[in-house]
Amino acid sequence: MAVDEYLLHSVxxxxxxxxxxxxxxxxxxSLGYSQEINKVVNLNYCLENDIDIVRRMTGGKLVLHDKEIxxxxxxxxxxxxxxxxxxxxxxxxxxxxxxxxxxxxxxYLASDAPATYVKGNMPCFSYPARNEIExxxxxxxxxAQKRLGSQFIQHGSIPIEDNEEILELVSSxxxxxxxxxxxxxxxxxxxxxxxxxxxxxxKEGFSEYxxxxxxPETFNAKEMxxxxxxxxxxxxxxxxxxxxx
Numbered sequence: 001m002a003v004d005e006y007l008l009h010s011v012x013x014x015x016x017x018x019x020x021x022x023x024x025x026x027x028x029x030s031l032g033y034s035q036e037i038n039k040v041v042n043l044n045y046c047l048e049n050d051i052d053i054v055r056r057m058t059g060g061k062l063v064l065h066d067k068e069i070x071x072x073x074x075x076x077x078x079x080x081x082x083x084x085x086x087x088x089x090x091x092x093x094x095x096x097x098x099x100x101x102x103x104x105x106x107x108y109l110a111s112d113a114p115a116t117y118v119k120g121n122m123p124c125f126s127y128p129a130r131n132e133i134e135x136x137x138x139x140x141x142x143x144a145q146k147r148l149g150s151q152f153i154q155h156g157s158i159p160i161e162d163n164e165e166i167l168e169l170v171s172s173x174x175x176x177x178x179x180x181x182x183x184x185x186x187x188x189x190x191x192x193x194x195x196x197x198x199x200x201x202x203k204e205g206f207s208e209y210x211x212x213x214x215x216p217e218t219f220n221a222k223e224m225x226x227x228x229x230x231x232x233x234x235x236x237x238x239x240x241x242x243x244x245x
Contacts, residue, residue, distance in 0.1 A: 001234075003022075008151060012076060014076070015079075016075065019072075020072045021202065024066070027052070027066035028052040028065045029052070029054070029170055030062075030065060031053065031062055031241075033146070034059060037241075053241055054241055057146055058153060058154070060155075063157045064166060068159045069199060070158075071156045073092055075151065085145050090109070098205035098206075099202035099203070105135060110129065110134045143156035144156070162186075163184075167182075
């Protein structure tokens with residue numbers, strides 16, 4: 001989360017785009033920026049099962065990061081991305097669909113989600129929202145975007161394996177309200193999928209869709225110091241992660 005925030009602020013200085021794929025060291029819940037933690041999270045279950053909790057700077061709903069791919073796009077490039085949230089969101093989804101296609105997955109943009117999902121406290125993977133990505137009526141990519149003037153960040157989660165049962169347990173929503181309707185790469189393809197294999201196909205999708213060559217990026221010591229400061233100040237701060245409790 002701290003790296004993503006650093007990248008978001010770095011594109012303010014130059015017209016750049018960063019595409020990042022990563023995994024988490026242990027099962028972790030991320031909350032949307034404005035969510036009230038006690039309305040969406042089963043805190044006792046998380047504590048008893050050593051599941052971390054962090055708050056994103058993007059919006060959206062509760063996501064369980066476990067056996068999945070987290071991606072982020074940070075950009076201030078007005079030539080590559082339209083100025084509106086919905087239009088830039090849709091372009092990223094279309095690049096992801098192309099990447100999923102290179103895995104052999106036929107996916108498509110979702111239409112509007114039910115009002116109960118939009119207004120409620122269900123987990124992210126309960127239903128696909130407009131222009132998110134689904135396969136056979138089930139969400140396979142969940143995403144959320146935040147804009148700061150000319151720059152934006154979009155976070156998303158792509159399940160590699162099913163974790164519906166745990167996702168329903170970490171949610172405070174029980175019964176039908178807490179039901180999850182998700183797809184995963186392994187389930188759709190009918191075989192085990194590795195993080196590295198899937199990410200290579202997603203990178204190919206972005207390269208082809210935007211007509212670009214992706215270049216690797218590394219951080220120097222000064223940049224890492226700034227990232228760790230963001231981590232200490234925000235993402236290790238209980239006041240940030242647990243506000244609304």
